[in-house]
Amino acid sequence: MTGSQIDSKVELLARTLAMLSEMVERYDLFADQMEVMNNPEAAELFRWLEKKQNSRTRVVQELSEGLTLPHIPPWDYNWDDAINTEVPGHSSAHYMMTPYHTLTLAMDVEQSAADLFRQIEQGSTVAEVQKLARSFAREASEFRDYLKQKRAAHPVPEAGWDEDEDPPLLLE
Amino acid sequence: MNNSASTETAKGSSTGAPRSLSIAMLGSGGSGVMTAGQQLLDAAGQAGWYGMMTRSSGPQIRGGEAAALLRLSPQPVETHKGRFDILLAIDWLNADRFVGEIILDSNSIVIGDVGGQVPDAISNMGGRYVELPLSELAKGITGGRPNMVALGALAQLINLPVDALEKVLTKSLSKKGEAAIEASMSGVRAGIEQASAIPDIPEFRIEANSQVERWSITGNEAAGLGAIRGGVRFVAAYPITPGTEILEWLAPNLKKVGGVLVQAEDELASINQLIGGSFGGTPSLTATSGPGLALMIESIGLAVASETPVVVVDVMRGGPSTGIPTKSEQSDLNIALYGLHGDAPHIVVAPMSIGDCLFTTQWATHLAETLQTASIVLSDQSLGQTRALIDRPADIAFVSGGRKITSKAEDFRRYVVNESGVSPMSIPGTPGCQYTADGLEHSPTGTPSSRAEDHIQQLNKRKRKLDQFDYGDHWAKIEGKGDMAVLTWGSSTGPVSEAIDMLAAEGHKVRLISMRLLSPTQPERLAAALAGVQRTLVVEQCHGAQFYHYLRAHYDLPCELRSMAVPGPLMIRPDDVYSELKAWEND
Amino acid sequence: METANPCPSLKPNEYKSGTKPVWCPGCGDYSVLLAITKAMSEMNLEPENVALVSGIGCSSRLPAYLNVYGFHAVHGRALPVATGLKVSRPDLTVLAAGGDGDGFSIGGNHFMHACRRNVDMTYIVMDNQVYGMTKGQASPTTDPDWDKSKLTPGGTKINPYYPLVIALASGANFIARASSTDPNGAAKVLVDAIRHPGFSFVHMLSPCVTFRPEQKDWKKMVRAAPVEPTKDPAVAAKRLMTDDNFFLGTLYKGDRAAYQPELKTTVEHLSDLEQGFVL
């Protein structure tokens, strides 16, 4: 959404919904991955994140009720990569990740979402869009802070947390 | 269940081997002996006879020495005798290479062109030599050729009606025009006239038979037709001798029935293309020979594991490796039975005559489709490339269920474990029944699994579906009674059957058991078929006695056993089997 | 022609089977899976009319994760299976997928011939320049001096295989590169590839975080090719001479007709075929 100016409420809602539902799916995927990789702690956290994100999605869905939202093809999303956390090379999931990592990952996501909505607010000329974007940004920031608080309960992992003494498995 | 006893039929002709005439035509480089041989065979068919013709040739692609080996008879014939009544050579270049394949004795007639030099190896076998001015006569006719003169001479010798020849020539030369037909007929007439000078040999005269519809077909063509009758509509293949003619026949004919043949880049591709075609719901088949089968093996295992029906026709040739591509051998039995890695039950069947290539290929297709597995058909060069005159094969229709589904099914699980072992197979396009076919071991839904429970369940299921199926009488051909038997398979059945007929004519009863179904094994059925038998000769055309060892491994054989395992390239002859049986009888 | 679909009837997620992948977290293949589901959703494909065929490898595990018809074949043979399926069932949308080892090494001959044959399908090769499934050996696309595999101490010292060049030389009708580091961009390429008639080849960069962790940097290295697709093979060939393996987008769109024999019955009875045998 960076760079493109958004001047209609329906477009903002459509993009926000797309973004949120991708987040939900991604947390779901991560939770699945962690279950498969036998990291229940991370799996549980991702499930929790998924639920949280889902309820936010529902809020936006309610806002959209009665409106016809445009369909936005994925290649037009162009939001920050931090949100595409399953993309390799970023703060993606790791099979030995600790709760600290998990929450950091989610904080990054919220941070970039907040940044994104703030940009939209600034770029738009429509008051209704600005207002909505502002509230979305606030929500993301608040959630980020909440995650930070939650993270404080977990120790910062020591160096070498991702060391695995066993070699990878040979499969097919 | 065992109903094999009921298949035992009394031998129709206990009067010995069919009365027949064996004729060899030799010639090199463009002499046209193959064409003339084929025309002689077709004309014999026109006159209501039966017969067969095998081609034999040197390694040259063009211009090499060639022999057309014919056997004609008022009764169906399924094998050559080895001994020839007439040998006609248009020339004698390199003719000694056929010694061993063509056996003559003092009753044979040898016909050569005037001035020709019969090789010692041939004249030493005996036979009465007659010279005919083949090339001189041909020269006197515009467009005349020695092979047509030869054809006329042979027709005269064996009492073949000239109008039968005319019919055949008119049909085969119709594209070349009137003049070509006339030139050929002039040659034929000149040959007839010349041969009239040869004193009449009553044994050579074959009486014309009643006019019934007669087919002229090779085993390879028959296999192609069997495939289409069995429902095959997709073929992918890579050419290889001696299987290529199956593909050559199928390519244009599949097209007519809405199917298609794809020439693949290699056999790895062809077998996998079949798996794709079959996964899409189209019965699929390929034809190959030993080297190609070896390349396909990994993916035949995939067909077995993923329960995707495929049919592979292996037209066997001499092996190992590139071996002897133009000659027959039954030495691919082991790879067909045991070549697959893992426990991979599948179907192996073998046609026992040229005409049977049709039925057996059709049946193999039916079994693959019904049981969702791979069928390997073991034909061979001698069946595949020999042309025979046969009665029109019966129309047989199988009801191939295969449990294919094309409409939404409740609780669809592709590899569900059930009593029959055959689970529903949804065809792509069917909503709600999507699944992933897998060569990895899997659970009933198709999800990859390395759990012991899933493995044993799926192994059992894949074995059970083959073991429980009722193969009926088709599993073998069982003929005759007696306490001596011959166990054989595939193309060895012809010579064995004829040897048994020869013994029968002398009052010795020998039982014939030729197995069409080689896998899964049928121990109960074979035990019943062998009831009362004390001595069994196992006949096969291979050096390693693969069939004999297979029988010893899988069957209880309470009788005394002997192995007659003869490698190619020479055919097993009825005489060889006869002598072996005779010798044992007198032991 | 990557026109937006006004209203996809199924969401990308609805193209997933629900089977949980065995891939390592962070593996590029997750994004490829995502990109495929997005492309299918955008194209409104009905899952039952799509078939995805693969070989063996980490990447080849893909079909089981999708709610379409799938075939997980043996190593290297995805393309022939897909070919047989499409030729006999032209009504289906056929995709083939697999790894660089599967497609360029053991299945290399099929790749060349599939390009030549030009059957209407889309082939996605997830290139991580390594054999992931067998613990990280060099593949045909591995750099000659990559020395992390026990099988090739000191590196392979063999020039890498260049998929786009081979595809172009062999006659593929559509040639593109996409990257799992940009699943949305990859979805766009896939839509285009699937829509294009004939054989479409998509070279999909897809990092192996386990055996090639340095590939996480690919994200920073990929960039859109600064040109439009060409239909002139000579132009495409020229562009490939300056390609560094990280340009993304569609390189070539040919207009060769797809290979698809007509499947039409022209005889009334099977016995018509037998006339040739009757004397």
Ligand SMILES: Cc1ncc(C[n+]2csc(CCOP(=O)(O)OP(=O)(O)O)c2C)c(N)n1
């Ligand atoms: C005939 C055969 N040979 C070897 C193997 C072992 N094998 C399985 S996957 C693989 C390589 C996979 O590499 P690639 O195709 O690049 O897939 P990736 O795992 O990297 O996605 C090999 C060699 C096999 N399964 N079958």
Ligand code: SF4
């Ligand atoms: S080993 Fe590499 S390619 Fe395989 S799943 Fe893991 S990251 Fe992906």
Ligand SMILES: [Mg+2]
């Ligand atoms: Mg790889």
